[in-house]
Structures are given as C-alpha cells and as structure tokens.
Amino acid sequence: MNVRKRITIVVLANAAFTLAVLLVAPTVGSTPIALSRVFDQSMPWESNVDAQIFFVARLPRVLSGALVGAALAAAGVVLQAMLRNPLATPFTLGVSAGGALGAMIAIALGLDVGVLGVTSVPIASFIGSLVAIAIVYGLATSQKRGLSTNVLLLAGVTLNSFFSALILFVQFIADFTQAFRAVRWLMGDLDVGSYSPIVAALPFLVCAFAVFAILPRTLNLLTLGEDVAAARGVEVVTAHRWAFFSASLATGAAVSLGGPIGFVGIIVPHLVRLMVGSDHRVVLPAAALFGAAFTVLCDLVARTIIAPLELPVGIITALIGGPFFLWLLVKKS
Amino acid sequence: MALSEKVLNTKDTKDTKNNYLNTSAAKRGLAFGRKHVLAFRKVFFVPFVSFVLFLGATTQPEPHRIVSLVPALTEMLFAIGAGPQVVGVSSYDKFPTDVQSLPRVGALLDPDTERILSLKPDLVITYGSQVDLQTQLQRASIATFDYRHGGLDHILVTLRQLGRRTGRMKEAETVATGIEARINAIKSRVAGKPRPRTLLVFSRDPRALRNIYVSGGSGFLHDMLVTAGGQDVFGDVKRESVQATTETILARSPDVILEIRPDDIPAGKELDEEMATWARLASVPAVRNKRVYFITGQQMTVPGPRVVEGIERMVRALHPPAVK
Amino acid sequence: MVDDVSVSLAEGTLTGILGPNGSGKTTLLRLLSGTRRPSSGRVRLGDRPLDELSRREVAQHIAVVPQETQLAFEYSAIEIVLMGRHPHLGLFTVEGPADLRIARDAMASTGTSALADRPFDQLSGGEKQRVVIAAALAQSARLLLLDEPTASLDLGYQLEVSALLKTLNRDHGVTMAISTHDLNLAASICRELILMRGGRVIAAGPTHDVLTPENVRRLYDVEADVHVHEDTGHITVVPVRRLHP
Numbered sequence: 029m030n031v032r033k034r035i036t037i038v039v040l041a042n043a044a045f046t047l048a049v050l051l052v053a054p055t056v057g058s059t060p061i062a063l064s065r066v067f068d069q070s071m072p073w074e075s076n077v078d079a080q081i082f083f084v085a086r087l088p089r090v091l092s093g094a095l096v097g098a099a100l101a102a103a104g105v106v107l108q109a110m111l112r113n114p115l116a117t118p119f120t121l122g123v124s125a126g127g128a129l130g131a132m133i134a135i136a137l138g139l140d141v142g143v144l145g146v147t148s149v150p151i152a153s154f155i156g157s158l159v160a161i162a163i164v165y166g167l168a169t170s171q172k173r174g175l176s177t178n179v180l181l182l183a184g185v186t187l188n189s190f191f192s193a194l195i196l197f198v199q200f201i202a203d204f205t206q207a208f209r210a211v212r213w214l215m216g217d218l219d220v221g222s223y224s225p226i227v228a229a230l231p232f233l234v235c236a237f238a239v240f241a242i243l244p245r246t247l248n249l250l251t252l253g254e255d256v257a258a259a260r261g262v263e264v265v266t267a268h269r270w271a272f273f274s275a276s277l278a279t280g281a282a283v284s285l286g287g288p289i290g291f292v293g294i295i296v297p298h299l300v301r302l303m304v305g306s307d308h309r310v311v312l313p314a315a316a317l318f319g320a321a322f323t324v325l326c327d328l329v330a331r332t333i334i335a336p337l338e339l340p341v342g343i344i345t346a347l348i349g350g351p352f353f354l355w356l357l358v359k360k361s
Numbered sequence: 362m363a364l365s366e367k368v369l370n371t372k373d374t375k376d377t378k379n380n381y382l383n384t385s386a387a388k389r390g391l392a393f394g395r396k397h398v399l400a401f402r403k404v405f406f407v408p409f410v411s412f413v414l415f416l417g418a419t420t421q422p423e424p425h426r427i428v429s430l431v432p433a434l435t436e437m438l439f440a441i442g443a444g445p446q447v448v449g450v451s452s453y454d455k456f457p458t459d460v461q462s463l464p465r466v467g468a469l470l471d472p473d474t475e476r477i478l479s480l481k482p483d484l485v486i487t488y489g490s491q492v493d494l495q496t497q498l499q500r501a502s503i504a505t506f507d508y509r510h511g512g513l514d515h516i517l518v519t520l521r522q523l524g525r526r527t528g529r530m531k532e533a534e535t536v537a538t539g540i541e542a543r544i545n546a547i548k549s550r551v552a553g554k555p556r557p558r559t560l561l562v563f564s565r566d567p568r569a570l571r572n573i574y575v576s577g578g579s580g581f582l583h584d585m586l587v588t589a590g591g592q593d594v595f596g597d598v599k600r601e602s603v604q605a606t607t608e609t610i611l612a613r614s615p616d617v618i619l620e621i622r623p624d625d626i627p628a629g630k631e632l633d634e635e636m637a638t639w640a641r642l643a644s645v646p647a648v649r650n651k652r653v654y655f656i657t658g659q660q661m662t663v664p665g666p667r668v669v670e671g672i673e674r675m676v677r678a679l680h681p682p683a684v685k
Numbered sequence: 686m687v688d689d690v691s692v693s694l695a696e697g698t699l700t701g702i703l704g705p706n707g708s709g710k711t712t713l714l715r716l717l718s719g720t721r722r723p724s725s726g727r728v729r730l731g732d733r734p735l736d737e738l739s740r741r742e743v744a745q746h747i748a749v750v751p752q753e754t755q756l757a758f759e760y761s762a763i764e765i766v767l768m769g770r771h772p773h774l775g776l777f778t779v780e781g782p783a784d785l786r787i788a789r790d791a792m793a794s795t796g797t798s799a800l801a802d803r804p805f806d807q808l809s810g811g812e813k814q815r816v817v818i819a820a821a822l823a824q825s826a827r828l829l830l831l832d833e834p835t836a837s838l839d840l841g842y843q844l845e846v847s848a849l850l851k852t853l854n855r856d857h858g859v860t861m862a863i864s865t866h867d868l869n870l871a872a873s874i875c876r877e878l879i880l881m882r883g884g885r886v887i888a889a890g891p892t893h894d895v896l897t898p899e900n901v902r903r904l905y906d907v908e909a910d911v912h913v914h915e916d917t918g919h920i921t922v923v924p925v926r927r928l929h930p
Contacts, residue, residue: 059608059611084641113757142634149566209566212572221571248760256754260772260824306759
C-alpha cells in the first residue's frame with residue numbers, strides 16, 4: 029500500500045495513453061494525409077495541403093479538445109468532492125449557463141469585437157461565466173458561515189434555471205440564423221481554426237490547474253464531511269473557496285473555447301474512480317489526463333463518422349453518456 | 362369484395378338490414394353496382410378530377426387584398442403588377458420600396474394571425490410548413506397560397522402559378538420568359554469557359570473560420586452558381602446547407618470563394634481582417650490567387666424575380682472578363 | 686447554546702458530558718475542539734488559547750469522533766485511518782512508512798486490523814465506529830472528543846465500543862471526553878462527569894459524587910434509583926417514574 033508508488037503508476041499509465049491519443053489523432057481524419065508530406069520541409073507552405081490540414085485544421089482542434097476535456101473532467105472531480113455528490117458536474121453551479129448566456133447575447137447582437145485573435149463569442153462567453161461565478165459566490169457567502177456548500181448548490185441550480193430562461197428569451201428575439209447559430213454553439217465545437225483561442229484560454233487553465241495540484245488530499249478529507257474535515261485540520265472555508273474558484277475558472281475557460289460539451293465532466297470522473305478508487309491524489313490527475321484523451325477521441329469520431337459532414341462533438345459525448353448512466357444505474361441497483 | 366363478403370356472411374338474426382342484404386336479389390344488385398362503379402372510376406377518374414380542379418382554378422375570384430409572408434413572392438407580386446393588391450408583408454420584406462409603408466405580419470416562425478385577419482385579406486401567401494396558420498385561415502374562409510422552397514426552376518414555376526392565381530397570367534408569363542431569356546444568355550456566355558471550383562459561403566462567425574455554412578449540392582443558390590458557370594465544391598453533398606470545417610475546405614481546395622453578405626460588404630480594415638482570416642488556409646487556390654469575393658444584396662438570398670441580378674454578380678466574380 | 690460554562694479536562698481522564706437533547710453537549714464539544722468560537726471567554730489547550738492555533742495545529746492535539754460517518758465516495762478502512770495523518774503532513778507530502786505504521790497500530794488497538802482493505806461502507810456499525818476511532822487515534826492526538834459514540838449502535842456494538850474506549854483510556858492513557866445521553870454508558874466507563882441542562886453545567890466531578898438521584902431528577906425530570914454495586918463499585922441507574930416539572 030505504497031501511496032506514492034500507486035499515484036506514480038496510475039498517472040504514468042494515463043499519461044502514456046493520453047500522449048498516444050494526442051499523437052495519433054491529428055493524423056486521422058476524413059481526408060487521408062501522409063505524414064511524410066506533412067513534415068516535408070522542402071515543399072513551400074502555400075502548396076503543402078497535407079501540412080496545412082495537419083497544422084491548421086487538426087492540431088489546434090486536438091489541442092483544444094485535450095485542454096477542454098482535461099479542464100472539464102478535473103473540474104467535475106473537484107466539484108463532486110466539494111459538494112460531496114457524485115452527480116455534480118462542472119455545469120451544476122451555473123458557470124456554463126452564464127457562459128451560454130454570454131455567447132447567446134454576442135450572437136444575437138451580432139457583436140464583432142476581436143481581441144488578440146479571439147472573436148466576440150468566446151470572449152462574451154467567458155465574461156458570462158465570470159458573472160455567474162460572482163453571483164453564485166456572492167449568494168453563498170455570508171459573514172457568519174463563510175461559504176456554505178448547500179447554498180452554493182441551491183444558488184447554482186437557481187442560476188441555471190434563471191439563465192436558461194434568459195437564453196430562451198434571447199433565442200426568441202434573435203432571427204432565424206442567429207437562433208440556429210446559438211443552438212449549434214450549445215452542442216460544442218472544437219474546430220478553432222487557429223492557435224489564438226488556445227493561447228488566450230491557457231493562462232486561466234494554467235491557474236486553475238495550479239490550484240488543482242494542491243487540492244487532492246484536502247478533497248479526500250472534505251468528502252468525509254465538513255466537521256470531520258475541520259477536525260482533521262482542514263480550513264474548510266478556505267478549501268471550499270479554492271475548490272470553487274479553480275473549478276469554475278477551468279469550466280469557464282473550457283466553455284469559452286469549445287462550447288458547453290456535456291457529460292465529460294461526469295463520465296470521466298466516474299470511470300476513473302471505478303478504475304483507481306477514490307483517493308483524489310490519483311483521481312484528479314488521472315481524470316484530467318483521461319478527460320483529455322476521451323474528448324479528443326469523441327471529436328475524432330464526430331469529425332469522421334459521417335464525412336464529409338460532421339456531428340457536433342457534444343452529440344457524441346451525449347450518445348455515450350446516456351447509456352453510460354443507464355448502466356451505472358443498473359449496476360448500483 | 363371483402364366488405365360484401367362480410368355483410369353476406371353475418372350470422373346476426375336480430376338485424377333486419379342484414380336480412381334484407383341476404384336476399385339473392387340484393388346480392389345480384391350489389392355485385393352489378395360494384396362492377397360498374399369500378400369501371401366508371403377507372404375510365405373517368407383523371408378527366409373528372411382535372412375538370413374539377415380547372416373549375417376551381419378559374420372560378421377562384423381574383424384577390425384584391427393580398428397578405429404575403431414570403432418576401433420572394435412579395436417581389437413576384439410586384440413584378441407582375443399585383444403590387445397595389447398587397448396590403449400586408451412579412452417582417453423581413455425589403456423590396457420594392459413600396460413595402461416599407463405596409464403593415465408587417467410576422468414571418469415563418471411567428472406569423473401574427475390576428476394582424477393578418479385584421480387586414481381582411483382574401484388571399485394569404487404562406488410557407489408550406491405553416492400548417493397551423495393555414496388551418497386557421499381556412500376556418501376563416503380565407504384562401505391561402507402555400508409556397509415551398511425549391512431550386513432555380515421552381516422560382517419560375519412559382520411565378521407562373523402566382524400569375525394564374527392572381528389573374529395575371531400574361532404579366533407573369535412576360536416576367537418569367539424575360540428571366541428565362543436572361544438566364545439562357547448567361548448560360549451561353551459562360552458555356553465554353555472552364556468552371557472554377559467554388560466555395561459558396563452563406564455565413565460564418567466574423568473574423569473567424571468557425572460556424573462556416575456553405576452551399577451544398579441542392580437549392581436555388583447552388584443552381585445559381587451552376588448557371589453562373591461555377592462548380593460547387595461541396596456539390597456531392599445533397600443538402601442545401603453544409604457546415605464546412607477548416608479541414609474540409611483545405612481538402613477540397615476551392616479555386617474561388619464567394620461569400621454572401623446580404624446587407625453590406627466589409628471594407629477597409631474589416632476587409633483586411635477578413636482576408637487575413639481566410640489567409641490562414643494558405644494552400645487553398647482561392648486564397649493564393651486572391652480570388653475571395655464578397656457578394657452583397659438581397660438578390661442573393663431572396664429566390665424571386667431579381668435572381669438573375671444575383672447570377673450576374675456571381676458571373677462577374679467567377680469569370681471576370683465575361684461581363685463588361 | 687452554552688451559557689456561562691467553565692469546565693476543565695485533566696490529562697488522562699475519561700469524562701462524560703451528560704444531558705438531555707438540546708442541553709448544549711454538542712456545542713460544548715465543538716467549543717472544545719475549536720470548530721466553534723466562544724462569544725466570550727476562551728478555550729485553552731494546556732496553557733495555549735485555541736484561537737491562536739491554526740486548524741492544523743489544533744488537529745495535531747485534538748481529535749474528534751463524530752456520531753456517524755457517511756461517505757460520499759468509497760474508501761477502504763485503511764484509507765480512512767490514513768486520512769487521520771493529515772495534520773502531520775505537509776502540502777505535497779505523501780504518507781510515508783512511519784505514517785503507515787502509526788495507522789496500522791491505531792487499527793490494531795481498535796481491533797480493526799483485519800478490516801484494513803475492506804470498503805468502509807460495507808462494515809457493520811460497530812466496525813465503522815472502531816475504524817473512525819482508529820482514524821482519530823492515528824492523528825496522534827492527546828485528546829479525543831467523541832460525540833454520542835454509541836447512539837446509533839446496537840447493544841452488542843455499544844458494549845464493544847464502550848469497552849474499547851475504556852481500554853484506550855486505561856491502558857494507552859488517551860484523554861477522552863464523551864458526550865452522551867445514555868446514563869448507564871456514562872456510569873460504566875466515565876470516571877468524571879459533567880452534567881448539563883439548558884446550556885448550563887449543573888454539576889461536575891467524579892462520577893460517584895455526581896451521579897445521584899437528586900442530580901438525575903434535576904437533569905431529566907425523572908425519579909431514578911442509583912445502585913452502586915458493593916464489590917465492583919459499578920453504578921447502575923434505573924429510571925422509576927417520570928416527574929412533571
């Protein structure tokens with residue numbers, strides 16, 4: 029029962045798998061390409077179609093898929109531990125609803141502001157997420173009791189309902205094409221087409237993951253209950269704050285990059301726990317790595333299965349998620 | 362045959378009707394009638410029905426108050442001289458300028474039935490899919506003309522049908538043959554020329570290569586492109602609208618990119634940024650040879666009488682020296 | 686709510702905090718463990734005030750055993766016990782061989798060594814409590830605070846756990862304070878008692894002196910016989926009749 033060894037083995041195994049997926053994914057797609065041509069330096073860039081497909085179309089897509097998957101899976105793990113609820117998802121606390129509202133507003137108003145190569149919809153989505161985070165945090169914090177997870181959950185659920193109503197309203201007043209774009213955004217889209225959105229999301233993701241790195245043992249204790257955790261030396265309110273902000277930031281950044289891709293934040297944590305147990309020092313890194321691989325693979329299926337047409341990646345994760353939950357339910361009963 | 366067998370075989374004794382049908386005379390009479398009705402139906406069915414329809418068509422009164430929910434058909438009405446009869450238009454109608462003063466009654470997703478009824482129309486032009494609205498109008502005894510979206514040919518068919526319906530068949534025929542003549546002229550102009558592989562873009566996120574929707578192998582915009590002497594690079598996908606991705610565009614390497622912007626064309630800094638956006642796909646011939654064009658105008662999005670102007674704009678982009 | 690209370694727990698003692706529901710037992714326990722701050726007055730560990738210590742430092746000296754432990758996720762018994770080592774580990778430190786040995790010793794002293802790799806949720810009530818006590822012991826704390834440790838257990842497990850507590854206190858010198866409403870449990874294992882009602886301490890001292898029919902009446906409005914067994918000195922409280930205040 030050597031904890032350090034266990035963590036190392038599991039993380040390395042996951043890392044190897046994920047690395048393999050990340051290396052293979054850009055080489056597979058609806059158009060056959062030859063790796064030799066991709067890396068052929070002698071061919072000028074303008075005429076090298078294979079290289080462009082690899083570096084302009086597929087590689088940014090794979091990278092954003094990996095980042096989004098890792099962020100959502102890790103955020104899912106953190107929120108499930110903090111809320112002591114295996115059914116919590118990164119979207120439970122209203123962050124993605126805020127992101128969706130931001131995106132809808134940008135689409136409906138036809139906003140066209142670009143900053144550092146990032147267009148208005150991702151920016152508006154991220155701002156929407158930040159607003160949601162502020163509202164939920166504000167509602168759940170009180171002088172007396174610090175941050176209450178019960179109120180956090182209630183506030184998140186309420187915000188989800190409220191923002192969903194607003195989203196419906198925005199779709200209603202938007203015209204036909206805008207409403208279609210809005211609905212399409214909700215299904216997730218990783219075809220970022222350039223590295224700028226990835227670079228823009230990176231600082232937030234790095235901050236979130238830096239916090240994720242120090243949370244795991246605290247998360248273990250938090251799952252035992254607030255009083256028990258406190259008695260074991262955990263500063264519960266501080267821990268809740270770190271968990272909430274890091275998970276919400278990761279979710280907001282992921283949603284602004286690829287849209288609200290559902291099910292990753294709940295399937296991956298569950299699968300990982302089934303495989304490695306509940307020690308968050310193993311679960312959190314493993315979930316992040318597996319989440320990356322899972323999302324990239326789902327996107328691979330999405331972009332090849334009905335070529336030349338594509339399915340939105342959120343549909344693939346939902347198609348996997350539905351039966352997965354049925355299976356979980358059957359297994360538990 | 363099955364019905365008569367059932368009736369004759371019933372064992373009910375309390376039913377006097379059955380008893381009557383059970384007599385042999387009734388049996389013979391029934392059989393005789395059935396044989397001849399069937400024969401009558403076979404011979405006279407088609408002419409009979411056509412006659413009824415013909416009667417219906419010619420006995421439909423000429424409409425004096427028309428409400429149109431379809432902008433393309435509004436334009437057609439004005440083109441064939443039925444403009445003065447138009448009393449209400451959709452929220453999206455823009456042409457001709459006469460419609461600007463007319464009351465608006467909603468559109469495809471949100472037709473305002475009350476408003477329509479308040480205008481006391483005797484003909485309402487609806488989309489074929491607006492079944493609820495059609496039912497409501499039928500109940501109010503208001504005639505409807507149901508429009509279904511189709512290809513380039515369908516525009517002319519609809520034009521002629523509308524002419525018939527409004528009692529302006531001569532004017533409609535004039536307009537239709539005029540359009541046909543212009544289309545044929547364009548076809549012969551571009552006949553011998555090579556057909557550039559074209560990406561016809563309907564919409565896209567501004568300044569990004571995301572949510573790119575392009576023309577597939579069907580629909581009137583596809584037909585316009587083909588008439589203008591272009592080859593649809595997504596022509597093998599039998600859909601009107603296809604979501605293209607960076608990979609599929611790179612793979613299909615179009616020679617020309619036509620972007621439709623119904624309301625305005627980017628200019629100045631915005632134009633540079635949009636060109637820079639496309640420039641990311643450096644290997645696409647359209648980008649390399651700087652053949653990315655923005656086409657503006659409602660002619661591109663309204664499948665109506667001005668469709669020829671749209672085709673001519675496409676020709677200018679696809680075959681520059683062909684049009685002066 | 687607790688009002689005007691002054692208690693002290695001497696090292697090595699096994700004190701029972703006795704009283705009806707709502708008497709402030711749990712609040713007192715929370716004050717003693719530092720999870721609640723007093724609005725006036727101070728709680729001291731030795732000669733150091735609790736509010737000057739960080740949560741971590743407090744946890745190094747004081748351990749709490751709650752009435753029930755419900756897990757949101759599945760952990761094995763040894764993982765639960767190892768979590769008791771948290772206050773002694775740095776931010777990135779992983780449990781080492783020393784920690785593992787302490788955990789195993791703790792499990793041995795609660796008779797739960799055989800349960801180490803079993804999922805906690807699948808253990809019986811008594812086994813769960815003993816594992817949780819082991820986790821508290823693994824904290825290497827000088828003071829153990831137990832909140833109604835036998836309240837949700839069947840009679841057999843009650844006996845098991847109370848025997849364990851007595852042994853730990855007697856043989857291992859662990860200072861304990863147990864809050865309970867079970868008179869006989871308190872009588873059988875606690876050498877000192879604190880009687881509470883309505884947020885106040887109505888009596889405190891050695892069990893023999895404090896557990897009198899008079900005090901039982903003051904505590905529970907119940908007339909009871911208090912028998913002291915001649916040879917063993919074992920006290921039994923037998924309720925006779927309910928009195929109406």
